[in-house]
Amino acid sequence: RINSRSRVQTGVFHLLEDPGSSCMARVYASMMPLLIASSVILALLQTWDPPPFGLSAALALDIVFESLFTIECVLRFVACPKRSLFFRDYNNIMDLLAALPIFFHIAQLSVANHSLGRVDDILLSVVPGLRVLKTLRKFEKFQLLLEAMELAIEGLPVCLFTLLVLTLFFSALIFLAEPRDNIPSLSAAMWLCINLQTMVGYPNIVPSSEAGKAVVVGLIIVSVLYLAMPLGIIGNAFAEVWQQRQLRILCHRTRARMTLWGYGAEDVESLFQLFDKAGQGELNQADFVAMMTAMGLGMKEQLSVALFGSLDVDGSGAIDDKEFVAAVFPHHFDRIYEDQAQISGVEDEKALDTDDGAASPIKLKEDGGL
Numbered sequence: 001r002i003n004s005r006s007r008v009q010t011g012v013f014h015l016l017e018d019p020g021s022s023c024m025a026r027v028y029a030s031m032m033p034l035l036i037a038s039s040v041i042l043a044l045l046q047t048w049d050p051p052p053f054g055l056s057a058a059l060a061l062d063i064v065f066e067s068l069f070t071i072e073c074v075l076r077f078v079a080c081p082k083r084s085l086f087f088r089d090y091n092n093i094m095d096l097l098a099a100l101p102i103f104f105h106i107a108q109l110s111v112a113n114h115s116l117g118r119v120d121d122i123l124l125s126v127v128p129g130l131r132v133l134k135t136l137r138k139f140e141k142f143q144l145l146l147e148a149m150e151l152a153i154e155g156l157p158v159c160l161f162t163l164l165v166l167t168l169f170f171s172a173l174i175f176l177a178e179p180r181d182n183i184p185s186l187s188a189a190m191w192l193c194i195n196l197q198t199m200v201g202y203p204n205i206v207p208s209s210e211a212g213k214a215v216v217v218g219l220i221i222v223s224v225l226y227l228a229m230p231l232g233i234i235g236n237a238f239a240e241v242w243q244q245r246q247l248r249i250l251c252h253r254t255r256a257r258m259t260l261w262g263y264g265a266e267d268v269e270s271l272f273q274l275f276d277k278a279g280q281g282e283l284n285q286a287d288f289v290a291m292m293t294a295m296g297l298g299m300k301e302q303l304s305v306a307l308f309g310s311l312d313v314d315g316s317g318a319i320d321d322k323e324f325v326a327a328v329f330p331h332h333f334d335r336i337y338e339d340q341a342q343i344s345g346v347e348d349e350k351a352l353d354t355d356d357g358a359a360s361p362i363k364l365k366e367d368g369g370l
Helices: 007-017 023-045 055-079 083-088 090-099 102-110 118-138 142-152 156-177 186-197 210-243 245-260 265-275 285-294 301-311 321-328 330-357 361-366
Strands: none
Touching: 007 023, 007 055, 023 055, 023 118, 055 083, 055 090, 055 102, 055 118, 083 090, 083 245, 090 118, 102 118, 142 210, 142 245, 156 186, 156 210, 186 210, 210 245, 245 301, 245 321, 265 285, 265 321, 265 330, 285 301, 301 321, 321 330
16 A cells, blocks of 8 residues: 655655755755754853853744744654654654753743743753754764664673673772772772773872782783774774665665655565566566655655665666565564464465375374374
8 A cells, every 4th residue: 555645745745855856945955954053053152151142132042943943843743644653763853852942941031030040051051962963864874873883782791791890800909909098999999990991091099009000000901902892893883884884874764764654664565566567576676666756755766776776786687575674674574574484384284284185294183193
């Protein structure tokens, strides 16, 4: 089933997501980053002492910026066909968080001295960061960093365990070697170890005894060797992701658009069958582009062609639904196709039970014959 949407939804979606769709979309795409940058600069300038703008003027400007952010957030919600999935996109959450301070700024403007006490300091500290996070929508390569961290996280528990063992071992040696007036507790020794292992250092705590200095020298040498492990794991994971950056960015964009318009990994097989004109269980480039266009994902034809070329790794000129799901929905691949394999296996067993009227060992066992 090809999901339908109103002309208003489609128009608003293209306005917000496709800068090449209209003149207004190009204006929005060029003006929004400038608007965000201006709001961040204003928030940072107000932290100066003294601030360059009066409190009333700064609050009024903040309310204007956050009103525009609120309008954008509402439009994105209106254009979303499956609103139950709206907040699964972290970009939408960032948009909402950047707009939320408007209520506090309106409250500030309404009180006599324009002050809400401790809330003022929290707003000055948090608002610039929230507004900067709105720009994540424009930085698709940030997703590569998240994917690299996801790959690296498998090896990090071993590194954290090693860090814990080194910290406990060397902190115990330092605690035993140092006098109590220098290292009063085991926790102080652990604090020194963690700082030395991370190469940060802490000049207020240094070993005073010769034995303590020897232990610290050993800890520094071991720490240099230890740090090569997590840094190597993270660096290798990022290099692996970066080599496939074009495919990963295209797959991330496709997955986000399909989820936004209500398509899931479970729908891919049916979509491929719908556009498989030759009935061979796979799509050529023309059929694939036609499918992507009919789905109304707002992806240009050249992006669909590029995605097809990246998925067609064997150069056969065609891809099937399994190749598409493995690249675009990798976390759902095993669940979907294992379920299909189990269903197929049950059907094969039933076919064996009735094949040529002969009873299989499974059937005989069920009937008590074995």
